[in-house]
């Protein structure tokens with residue numbers, strides 16, 4: 115990404131210090147890159163310490179500034195406290211938090227184990243709340259203004275067959291966004307969310323399109339997937355101090371997909387038992403490979 119991809123003046127986010135959960139890969143990395151390019155100090159966390167550290171190094175080499183990677187599992191409040199203590203003492207208070215970390219995989223709901231349900235719900239719903247609670251208590255105690263952005267899905271409005279734990283958990287974070295925008299609004303803390311359509315990433319393809327092949331929604335009204343700078347520009351807008359009056363909103367960026375087609379996984383109703391067995395094998399082998407790299 116270059117500054118020409120962004121619609122803002124250089125230095126727009128100067129003085130901001132923003133933590134992006136799951137910032138080592140995919141959409142989190144793209145948003146962190148845009149924040150860094152516009153002058154923010156960025157912190158990235160994920161379970162694979164090597165991934166966040168490498169991303170931080172690459173972003174600094176490309177754009178200068180300060181990017182720091184932290185191995186931290188958002189499901190663990192103690193690990194979050196340790197990470198935030200370190201950021202506050204070594205760098206200073208965060209001014210923004212992006213709840214982007216998530217897990218998801220396609221499955222018939224009757225095939226899910228409770229462990230499978232928890233794997234998703236604990237990252238998305240509890241993980242986002244864990245982050246918000248620890249950051250929020252610090253901001254409230256210090257009387258700081260701050261902004262929280264959560265990355266959701268359009269399924270918060272219409273549900274999603276075959277990704278039910280994700281639909282339930284993302285809906286919880288949507289409710290948190292609306293609720294805390296009111297509860298903490300008079301103390302200067304804003305809450306907004308983005309519901310992206312299809313922005314192909316390696317992580318998303320591995321578990322949501324395990325059959326492989328091109329993952330383009332041909333039924334998208336615009337006939338294409340999202341482009342990363344489009345998402346980055348919206349994230350910067352929502353995190354900028356100039357958007358301070360905007361709070362409690364979840365904004366879709368999906369080329370009209372959700373209004374046209376529901377934007378979810380309803381089409382998997384046509385999969386056979388064999389399709390589901392193949393999908394499960396592909397997801398399990400990807401999970402095993404990722405576990406090898408985790409440091410938390």
Ligand code: NAP
Pocket residue numbers: 135136137138139140141142159160161162163165186187188189213214215216217218237241265266267268309310311312313314315316317318404
């Ligand atoms: P991704 O690359 O797989 O990103 C997920 C990130 O979350 C990874 O960096 C992962 O790193 C991190 N993560 C997972 N569990 C974690 C945990 N317990 N603690 C800390 N970090 C954790 O996928 P993506 O497509 O960029 O997705 C990013 C966000 O966008 C997600 O919230 C997703 O639901 C949302 N979204 C994406 C799309 C799309 O089309 N791409 C569409 C709608 C919504 P580790 O494995 O190292 O922990």
